[in-house]
Amino acid sequence: MPRAWLRTLVVLIATALVLLPSVGAQADTFTGDSTTGTASTVSPSTIAVGGTLSFTLSGFPQGAEVAILIDDADPGPGGQPGVVGELTVGEDGTYAGAVELPADVAKGAHWLRFIVTAGEDIPTNTVRTLDYTNKSPYFTVADVTIIGGGASTVPSTPTPTTVATPSVEPTAPAVAAGGDSGDAGAARTGWASVSLPVVTTVLLALAAVLLVLSVIMLIERRRLLAYERELEYAARR
Structure with a gap:
């Protein structure tokens, strides 16, 4: 029985170690x-x-041709309602631009949804062009914009005078750390929110397995000592 337990524990440890590399993926x-x-x-x-x-x-x-939506909003008939921007992908398959958020977007976490609305299929692609889609990293709508760790207001109308930065504390659930441009910060935050709980679970499982293995080894050692004492006692008799 002890050997069967040891084999089972070895299999569990090996399985946990195999699963660890998949966390980063x-x-x-x-x-x-x-x-x-x-x-x-x-x-x-x-x-x-x-x-x-x-x-x-x-x-x-x-x-x-790609439509840009907020939070997977339904583009509706004709692709107009819910669309905050449109673009045409370049020859290298990339595009860089900007969209103005509607004033009715609620404060909190949101994302952009990019969906293809028109385009010819590429023979070398396994996915149809109209099936292409992408969900952006999350961003937070708050009272102020956080750029490089500083907060600046976005005035409702243009003004030539300098606008003083108000000391308003953002009420959003996430604020970019000082020096983060937003791109890498959002990616690291998303990666951590997914991978850290998995890593913690695997480590706790390994700790539990090692604890059980230690207890079993201690029990077996005591049994061996008791058996040796019995042999010694029998030899004396």
Whole structure:
């Protein structure tokens, strides 16, 4: 029986070690619902209501026409309702631009949805052009825009005078750390939110397995000592 327990524990430990490398692979899919090979970024990661959000898009078929939505909003008949921007992918499959967020977008976490609305299929692609889609990293709509660790307001009307920066504390659930441009910050935040719980679970499982293994070894050692004492006692008799 002890040997069977030891074999079982060895199998559990080996399985946990095999699963560990797969944790890092989840970092590329933390946004989910994106066509394989596509990618996007948004900046800044925290933006004021009605502000202008910069973005990049890559991995799409060249010449494809793409609609930009907020939070997977239904584009509706004709592709107009819910669309905050449109673009045509360049020859290298990339695009960089910006969209102005509607004033009615609620404060909190949001994302951009890029979907192809028109374009010819590429013979070398296994995915139809109209099936291409990408979900951007999350960004936060708050009272102020956070750029490089500083907060600046977005005035409702242009003004030639300098606007003083108000000391307003953002109420959004996530604020970019000092020096983060938003692109890398959002990606690292998303990666951590997915991978850290998995790593913690695997480490706790390994700790539990090692604890059980230690207890079993201690029990077996005591049994061996007792058996040796019995042999010694029998030899004396």
